[in-house]
Amino acid sequence: MSESETFDIVIIGAGIIGVATAYYLQKNNPDKKILLLDRNLAAGQANTAMSAAAVRNMFASSTNQLLTDSSVKFIDHVQNDIGYELLFEKCGYLWLLSDSQFHDPSVQMWMERMKASGIHYKVYNKEELKEMMPGLNVDFSNSEEAELMNLKEVSYGLYGGDCGVLDPTRYVEYYLDEFKKMSSVKPRYGVNVEKLILEADPKLELPGEPFVWQEKKVVGVRTNKGDVRAECVVLATGAWANELLDPIGMDSKTKCKKRQLFVVHGDNQGLKQLLRTKGFNEMEMCPFTILPSAGVYFRPQMQEEGFWIGCGDKLGRAYKYIQTDEDYVPESSYYENSMFPVLSAYYPDFSSTRPVNSWAGGYCYSPDAIPFVYYENGVLVANGASGSGIMKADAMARIADALYRGLPEAELFGGKSIPSEALSIKKRKVEIESVVI
Amino acid sequence: MSESETFDIVIIGAGIIGVATAYYLQKNNPDKKILLLDRNLAAGQANTAMSAAAVRNMFASSTNQLLTDSSVKFIDHVQNDIGYELLFEKCGYLWLLSDSQFHDPSVQMWMERMKASGIHYKVYNKEELKEMMPGLNVDFSNSEEAELMNLKEVSYGLYGGDCGVLDPTRYVEYYLDEFKKMSSVKPRYGVNVEKLILEADPKLELPGEPFVWQEKKVVGVRTNKGDVRAECVVLATGAWANELLDPIGMDSKTKCKKRQLFVVHGDNQGLKQLLRTKGFNEMEMCPFTILPSAGVYFRPQMQEEGFWIGCGDKLGRAYKYIQTDEDYVPESSYYENSMFPVLSAYYPDFSSTRPVNSWAGGYCYSPDAIPFVYYENGVLVANGASGSGIMKADAMARIADALYRGLPEAELFGGKSIPSEALSIKKRKVEIESVVI
Numbered sequence: 001m002s003e004s005e006t007f008d009i010v011i012i013g014a015g016i017i018g019v020a021t022a023y024y025l026q027k028n029n030p031d032k033k034i035l036l037l038d039r040n041l042a043a044g045q046a047n048t049a050m051s052a053a054a055v056r057n058m059f060a061s062s063t064n065q066l067l068t069d070s071s072v073k074f075i076d077h078v079q080n081d082i083g084y085e086l087l088f089e090k091c092g093y094l095w096l097l098s099d100s101q102f103h104d105p106s107v108q109m110w111m112e113r114m115k116a117s118g119i120h121y122k123v124y125n126k127e128e129l130k131e132m133m134p135g136l137n138v139d140f141s142n143s144e145e146a147e148l149m150n151l152k153e154v155s156y157g158l159y160g161g162d163c164g165v166l167d168p169t170r171y172v173e174y175y176l177d178e179f180k181k182m183s184s185v186k187p188r189y190g191v192n193v194e195k196l197i198l199e200a201d202p203k204l205e206l207p208g209e210p211f212v213w214q215e216k217k218v219v220g221v222r223t224n225k226g227d228v229r230a231e232c233v234v235l236a237t238g239a240w241a242n243e244l245l246d247p248i249g250m251d252s253k254t255k256c257k258k259r260q261l262f263v264v265h266g267d268n269q270g271l272k273q274l275l276r277t278k279g280f281n282e283m284e285m286c287p288f289t290i291l292p293s294a295g296v297y298f299r300p301q302m303q304e305e306g307f308w309i310g311c312g313d314k315l316g317r318a319y320k321y322i323q324t325d326e327d328y329v330p331e332s333s334y335y336e337n338s339m340f341p342v343l344s345a346y347y348p349d350f351s352s353t354r355p356v357n358s359w360a361g362g363y364c365y366s367p368d369a370i371p372f373v374y375y376e377n378g379v380l381v382a383n384g385a386s387g388s389g390i391m392k393a394d395a396m397a398r399i400a401d402a403l404y405r406g407l408p409e410a411e412l413f414g415g416k417s418i419p420s421e422a423l424s425i426k427k428r429k430v431e432i433e434s435v436v437i
Numbered sequence: 438m439s440e441s442e443t444f445d446i447v448i449i450g451a452g453i454i455g456v457a458t459a460y461y462l463q464k465n466n467p468d469k470k471i472l473l474l475d476r477n478l479a480a481g482q483a484n485t486a487m488s489a490a491a492v493r494n495m496f497a498s499s500t501n502q503l504l505t506d507s508s509v510k511f512i513d514h515v516q517n518d519i520g521y522e523l524l525f526e527k528c529g530y531l532w533l534l535s536d537s538q539f540h541d542p543s544v545q546m547w548m549e550r551m552k553a554s555g556i557h558y559k560v561y562n563k564e565e566l567k568e569m570m571p572g573l574n575v576d577f578s579n580s581e582e583a584e585l586m587n588l589k590e591v592s593y594g595l596y597g598g599d600c601g602v603l604d605p606t607r608y609v610e611y612y613l614d615e616f617k618k619m620s621s622v623k624p625r626y627g628v629n630v631e632k633l634i635l636e637a638d639p640k641l642e643l644p645g646e647p648f649v650w651q652e653k654k655v656v657g658v659r660t661n662k663g664d665v666r667a668e669c670v671v672l673a674t675g676a677w678a679n680e681l682l683d684p685i686g687m688d689s690k691t692k693c694k695k696r697q698l699f700v701v702h703g704d705n706q707g708l709k710q711l712l713r714t715k716g717f718n719e720m721e722m723c724p725f726t727i728l729p730s731a732g733v734y735f736r737p738q739m740q741e742e743g744f745w746i747g748c749g750d751k752l753g754r755a756y757k758y759i760q761t762d763e764d765y766v767p768e769s770s771y772y773e774n775s776m777f778p779v780l781s782a783y784y785p786d787f788s789s790t791r792p793v794n795s796w797a798g799g800y801c802y803s804p805d806a807i808p809f810v811y812y813e814n815g816v817l818v819a820n821g822a823s824g825s826g827i828m829k830a831d832a833m834a835r836i837a838d839a840l841y842r843g844l845p846e847a848e849l850f851g852g853k854s855i856p857s858e859a860l861s862i863k864k865r866k867v868e869i870e871s872v873v874i
Contacts, residue, residue, distance in 0.1 A: 148641070149650040198753060204585070212775040213586040213731040216752050246756040251692055253804065294650040315653050315814055316635060319683040321758045338649040367690065367804065377752055 007035045007185065009404075010221060010230040012193045012244070014038035015048040016168065016390050017382050018236035019175040020397035025234075026182045028401050035228060036179070036187035037221075043187065044172030047238050048389065050328075050361025052261060052299050052310055054288045055391035056093045056163035057119050060110040061431035063370050063422065064392070065117045070412035071394035075166060077413065084174050087167035091300055092280050094159045094287035096129070096136075096346070098152035101292060106434050111158070124157035132279040135270045135349045143345075151345055152292040161281060165288060165299055168390055175397075192224045196233060196379065198248045218248065218378035232404060235381045238389065239323045239362030245381070253372065253425065254384040255319050259363040260330045262339070262355035265306040270349030275300055275307070290437060296342045297437060306356075311339050312437045313363075323362040330358035363387045369433035371396055374424035375403040386436060399423060444472045444622065446841070447658060447667040449630045449681070451475035452485040453605065453827050454819050455673035456612040457834035462671075463619045465838050472665060473616070473624035474658075480624065481609030484675050485826065487765075487798025489698060489736050489747055491725045492828035493530045493600035494556050497547040498868035500807050500859065501829070502554045507849035508831035512603060514850065521611050524604035528737055529717050531596045531724035533566070533573075533783070535589035538729060543871050548595070561594035569716040572707045572786045580782075588782055589729040596717060602725060602736055605827055612834075629661045633670060633816065635685045655685065655815035669841060672818045675826065676760045676799030682818070690809065690862065691821040692756050696800040697767045699776070699792040702743040707786030712737055712744070727874060733779045734874060746792075748776050749874045750800075760799040767795035800824045806870035808833055811861035812840040823873060836860060 009025060011018050014036050022036045040046055057069040079088045101107060114121055126138050138154045140146035146153075180187070200210035201217040210216045220229035235241060241252040266275045277286040286300040286307075295312030311334075320327055335355055344351035366372055366384030373382045373396050382400045385392050395412050402410035402420040409417045421427040445466075448459050451473050459473045477483055494506040516523045538544060551558055563575050575591045577583035583590075617624070637647035638654040647653045657666035672678060678689040703712045714723040723737040723744075732749030748771075757764055772792055781788035803809055803821030810819045810833050819837045822829050832849050839847035839857040846854045858864040 150652065151650070206774075208770060208774050210753050211778075212733070212748055212750070212753070213588070213779050215587065242758070246758065249694065249750065249752050249754045249756055251756055251802070255688055257686065296649070311649055313649070313686065315686050316647050316649070317686045319686055319688055321679070321683065333645060337643075337645050341648075342650050365688070367688075 004227040004229055007228065007230045008032035009034045009232045009234060010228050011036045011234040011236060012221065013236035013238065014043035014176070014187060015046055015236060015238055016044060016172055016393040017238065017385065017396055018234070019043055019172050019179060020393040021234055021236055021382055021400045022179045022183075023175040024397045024401035025404060026179050028405060030182065033185055034183055035185050035230070037191045037193060037223070038187070038189050039192040041189050043176050044169050047361045048168050048172060050261070050359055051168060051390060052308055053168040053390060054093070054163070054165045054299050056160060058093055058114060058121060058160040058163060058435065059433055060106070060113055060435045061370060061433040062113065062117060063430040064433050065113070065119060066412065066416060066418055067371070067392045067395040068388065069117070069119060070414050070416060071391055072162065074394040074413035075171065078174055086170045086174065087303070088164055089166070089283055089285065089302065090161065090164040090281060091283060091285045092159055092161045092287040093163040094157050094280065094289045096154045096289065096292050097156045097158060098292045099155040101152065102156040110435055119160070120162055121158060121160045124159060126155050129154065129157045133274065133277055135274050135347050137346055137348060146345060149341060149345065150293060151342065154292060154346070159280060159287060163288065166390070171390065193221045193244065194224060195222045196244050196248055197222055197227065197229070216377065231378070233379050234400065235379055235383060238383065238385070239364045241381065241383045243322055250377065250379065252381070252383060254364050254366050255321055256323050256362045256364050257313055257317050257319055258327045258360055259310065259313060259387070260334060260358060260360045262309045262330065262335045263301070263304070263306055263357040264309055264350065264353045264355055265304070268349055268352055271307070271353065274347065274349060275302070275305065291342060291346050294338070294342045295437065296339050298343070309335070309339060309343060320362070327362060328360050330360040332358070368430055369436045370423065370430040372423055372425065373399045373403065374421070374426070380404060386433070441664040441666055444665065444667045445469035446471045446669045446671060447665050448473045448671040448673060449658060450673035450675065451480035451613070451624060451626070452483055452673060452675055453481060453609055453830040454675065454822065454833055455671070456480055456609050456616060457830040458671055458673055458819055458837045459616045460612040461834045461838035462841060463616050465842060467619065470622055471620055472622050472667070474628045474630060474660070475624070475626050476629040478626050480613050481606050484798045485605050485609060487698070487796055488605060488824075488827060489745055490605040490827060491530070491600070491602045491736050493597060495530055495551060495558060495597040495600060495872065496870055497543070497550055497872045498807060498870040499550065499554060500867040501870050502550070502556060503849065503853060503855055504808070504829045504832040505825065506554070506556060507851050507853060508828055509599065511831040511850035512608065515611055523607045523611065524740070525601055526603070526720060526722065526739065527598065527601040527718060528720065528722045529596055529598045529724040530600040531594050531717065531726045533591045533727065533729050534593045534595060535729045536592040538589065539593040539595075547872055556597070557599055558595060558597045561596060563592050566591065566594045570711065570714055572711050572784050574783055574785060583782060586778060586782065587730060588779065591729060591783070596724060598718060600725065603827070608827065630658045630681065631661060632659045633681050633685050634659055634664065634666070653814065668815070670816050671837065672816055672820060675820065675822070676801045678818065678820045680759055687814065687816065689818070689820060691801050691803050692758055693760050693799045693801050694750055694754050694756055695764045695797055696747065696750065696824070697771060697795060697797045699746045699767065699772045700738070700741070700743055700794040701746055701787065701790045701792055702741070705786055705789055708744070708790065711784065711786060712739070712742065728779060728783050731775070731779045732874070733776050735780070746772070746776060746780060764799060765797050767797040769795070805867055806873045807860065807867040809860055809862065810836045810840065811858070811863070817841060823870070
């Protein structure tokens with residue numbers, strides 16, 4: 001890379017948001033020279049690869065419903081119409097809920113809003129659940145341990161059949177392949193963006209510019225391989241947005257926490273049966289299941305005959321403003337002392353197994369659990385997916401492209417549209433999301 | 438300090454918010470043992486002392502109007518009814534506006550909302566301003582420099598006469614003296630709070646607690662002088678909230694920038710005349726004046742016959758998530774290249790003077806420029822005053838006390854009240870503030 005190359009658009013980050021944005025920008029702006037950068041040695045290797053890679057349209061806010069329902073339908077379209085294998089399996093999402101959780105106004109409103117938006121779900125009662133999942137423990141009466149651990153008894157299951165799991169790397173490759181077919185510029189890996197270059201507009205060539213009385217604009221990026229200038233800089237860095245936006249005085253409004261996943265193989269009869277749970281879906285496989293307590297969940301992984309087990313960390317897990325390498329190290333004691341006791345109380349078949357693998361990643365929170373997409377000061381930011389980047393990527397990328405083209409509305413897959421500035425900071429118009437894992 | 442003392446309430450931070458909160462908590466909970474801590478060697482020595490120490494009720498959001506109008510009236514009450522000298526001078530605030538700024542819908546709405554709330558203001562036209570302030574340059578026609586610098590010509594002045602300036606140290610001392618009269622516990626200085634102590638509730642005495650399945654609560658603070666336990670920990674740390682809240686996984690939602698003030702003496706005839714501007718107020722002194730461009734403002738300081746000159750930093754000034762010592766060093770080049778050219782274009786009398794003193798502090802932004810006051814997990818947070826802590830302190834402290842006592846409403850000075858949870862994160866009910874300096 002020479003000292004200061006120039007492109008029309010430079011995209012920082014080749015995670016799922018970055019590659020999807022590259023694809024739509026190139027598709028709709030075929031003459032533009034678009035450079036895709038990532039500091040890793042391939043696309044989709046950072047938090048995209050670290051996620052649970054599950055997708056759902058079961059949200060409570062109409063904004064997230066729109067973003068995810070259209071994006072998940074696009075995923076279905078890629079696999080089943082286009083024929084690009086994403087290992088997308090519609091195993092469904094199953095929320096196990098206690099009686100009081102189920103009757104809580106927030107859950108009732110969630111169901112009402114899904115009904116109003118045409119999002120399919122089904123409610124199962126305790127007896128039905130017990131029949132479909134014989135290994136599920138629905139009776140905590142007289143259990144001192146359950147009381148001590150604040151475990152809530154399962155009374156209902158809320159199931160959404162249009163949700164599922166997929167292979168994130170394949171999904172990244174789909175967009176990337178399509179982008180590369182159209183683009184004249186090869187993506188570059190191992191390129192670390194050190195800062196955004198903010199310049200006075202117009203530049204007066206005075207030392208110390210820009211001053212407070214000047215207009216300012218981001219005109220490119222400084223990398224470990226030299227400067228790259230572009231009319232538009234796309235920030236698709238997920239958990240790392242603050243490192244680049246803070247120094248120029250833009251507030252990403254996002255903040256991160258470490259999240260961990262542990263792999264357990266289905267190596268006993270009960271777990272094998274759980275993995276092949278019948279009744280919920282056509283594939284006869286276990287849904288992505290969220291327990292009523294402590295934020296513990298598990299996801300089936302059929303290719304390795306096992307489960308990925310995670311937990312939505314709340315009070316007690318540090319917010320890390322800037323993610324460092326230590327945040328990417330999983331903690332075996334966390335599985336052992338925090339997740340395992342909860343998991344094996346609800347599904348005792350897990351009690352005889354231990355993780356065979358684990359990893360950790362950065363979960364990027366936005367204040368309302370709705371992503372940000374905005375174009376300000378020369379920077380087009382697509383960020384803050386709040387743990388659901390894969391299931392929102394297609395919609396976010398289409399919105400980013402609409403902003404780039406100055407369109408008032410972005411057309412989403414399936415024909416619905418959304419105002420291009422609905423996810424911006426300045427003209428934000430969203431409902432706060434309440435169903436966050 | 439012994440290894441682990443116990444109090445009912447420990448307050449971290451003896452800035453204006455901390456001392457005001459200490460005062461109301463002690464007044465309304467006379468039997469409670471309240472310990473006030475600060476890492477400096479006296480109260481009010483950090484960002485309270487670094488501020489421009491100006492107070493206004495001229496806000497656009499009804500929330501900030503309520504908070505500041507009642508707090509500024511309380512300041513007036515302390516000085517004029519109680520007779521405690523705060524050097525509070527009602528010099529007024531004067532926004533100098535261009536024609537297009539004045540007619541902007543946001544400014545028109547601001548004025549309408551002030552009218553609706555009974556907040557006094559007056560509009561001056563260019564000729565009136567020029568007569569009262571002969572040194573003000575209202576004609577930038579044919580000025581290439583003004584065009585280059587994006588300077589907007591002054592067409593209107595928006596003046597609020599119930600605003601003014603005061604001595605922040607005296608105001609801190611007022612609350613502190615009153616608190617000390619009631620309290621059985623002496624405030625402690627030079628005590629640095631290193632972390633909030635988060636514990637499982639109830640504690641099971643297991644190694645590695647708290648686990649995800651346990652309830653948790655902040656039960657005290659770890660300081661450089663030992664642990665202090667308390668039923669309620671008040672966080673009044675302003676710009677330093679993230680250092681304490683992040684590690685336990687609470688998001689303060691605030692972020693900081695460096696702000697600087699430069700002192701210029703009125704050492705020429707024009708500046709002497711400006712300092713004693715007639716017509717705006719009874720004291721015949723210059724109002725706190727905000728220029729139409731680049732966020733530059735000045736504040737009269739009569740005791741030293743001079744002005745404090747500041748600037749509202751925007752794009753180009755880094756957000757610092759955690760404030761460090763370097764953020765408290767003023768930059769002479771910033772005055773010289775950024776503020777001075779703007780200031781002397783509008784008031785050429787400033788062009789022959791240079792700063793005799795300067796300092797810098799941390800400006801703590803909340804997302805809507807409305808403060809936060811909430812009581813969660815054992816922590817009572819009063820934070821995010823967004824550059825206007827002094828003018829909101831009295832109301833914020835009364836709200837904090839109401840939350841502590843579990844009251845649904847907080848009574849503010851002057852008889853108005855506000856729902857105690859209006860400034861919380863979870864039940865926030867505020868309008869976004871648009872008039873931020």
